Amino acid sequence: MESITFAAPVADDGAPVWRRVIALRIGPLPLLVYIAACTVVIAAAFTKKLPNDLIGGLGVMMLLGFLLGEVGSRIPVLKHIGGAAILCLFVPSAMKAYEVFDPQMQQALTTTMKTANMQYLYIAGLVVGSILGMNRRTLVQGFMRMFIPLLVGTVAATVVGIGVGLPFGYEPRQTFFDIIVPILGGGIGEGILPLSIAYAEITGKAQADIVGTLIPAALIGNVAAILLSGALSWLGERRPALSGNGTLMRGGDDILAGGKAAEPATDLRLMGAGLLLTCLYFTLGAVLSPFTGIPGPVLMIIAVALTKVLKLMPPAMEQGGYQFYLFLTRNLTFAILVGLGTLFVPWKQMMATMTVDYLLICISAVAAMVASGFFVGRLLNMNPVESGIVTACHSGLGGTGDVAILSASNRMGLMPFAQISTRIGGAAMVVLATLLLKITA
Secondary structure, eight states, X not given: OOOXXXXXXXXXXXXXXXXXXXXXXXXXXXXXXXXXXXXXXXXXXXXXXXXXXXXXXXXXHHHHHHHHHHHHTTSTTGGGXXXXXXXXXXXXXXXXXXXXXXXXXXXXXXXXXXXXXXXXXXXHHHHHHHHHTSOHHHHHHHHHHTHHHHHHHHHHHHHHHHHHHGGGTOOHHHHIIIIIHHHHSOOIXXXXXXXXXXXXXXXXXXXXXXXXXXXXXXHHHHHHHHHHHHHHHHHHHHOGGGOOTTOSBTTOOOTTSTTSSOOOOOOHHHHHHHHHHHHHHHHHHHHHHHHHOSOHHHHHHHHHHHHHHTTOSOHHHHHHHHHHHHHHHHHTHHHHHHHHHHHHOOHHHHHHTOOHHHHHHHHHHHHHHHHHHHHHHHHTTBOHHHHHHHHHGGGSOHHHHHHHHHHHTTOGGGHHHHHHHHHHHHHHHHHHHHHHHHHHO
8 A cells, every 4th residue: 555645835946835935035024033033022012021121122122023024014015114113113112002013012112112212222223333333525515515405495385385385275484484494404303393382482382282383394394204214215226326225425545435445344342432423423412502502412523523534543443433333234223113113103193184185285395305305415416316315304303203204214224414404404494494484473
């Protein structure tokens, strides 16, 4: 009698299906390791033993970030416009809004982001490491030239936004002060809050009501910037002549130029030095801020840039800062986006403003700004894709928005320029709007 054997299903490439399943990875983790890690975190949350600190919060953020990042990078069409970043930012926001997030996990995540300020370390590490890893000439030229596309983009966003609003019955004054300015104001903490205080003092309205009016425009503008930056990245892949692969200036030869320069061998001691330098530069900005009236993060950028331009930092320390930057971007980007989406993106408030006319005004304003950055940057010998992405950051929600925009376009090395675009551009818009409102009140 012929014996009967049972064979495992075989995939097209000849490997059994179960082997292919086991070989799957969620982020850097093999599937079985990922499942085991999720089991531990879920069990800890269920038994209320999940550490309410950096350990528990990072565990939750990294596991969810790895999963959403993996899914977002595989969805057709969406993967070409920053799908990984989009899912990491907005899925946790919706989970919190609809009370799907486990309370223990959310508490640990909140402690990590708001008490430990993990996002500050991340952003500071990107700024310090990317500047120290940059070519000096590229750095100087980039800072000097980026203000022109930023200015032109601001004017274009204002004109187009007001023009689109007119057919829907929006008065130019309403469109400018309630929609354009919040989008370009530099975020909620740096833009919306000081704007609301100024608006309340000038108009006599309640600040809380003004905040509720301004926040939706800032949120939708940031979403539009994320999508457009992802689209620019896709355009750069299709038209390589338009892209610098992360380098702002044409002909730039900085170390961050998408692999054009060989990366130095990893040195864990130097990476530790990079971590310390990140902390010191951020602290220096905080110390100098009260004496100058300039926000600490801006002073941090200035201090690092001066260090680089004046050649004050030993090359080995520059390498350490750059390697710490690489560690952060390759391991914590999706985790940070999960934290930002959970705590800083109010899902229901954003959904409540999704009327066609409001969306069109916000999107058209941001699109006009990005297009201006693209074409003006090209005239100034900048790579158009990178110039457009940096200009898009003018509509970012502070440093958190910059992280989302740059991760959607895979251009984290542009963080120093993005921070200038967001913070300097945002501060200028807040001052300008306040003066204009006083004059026209």
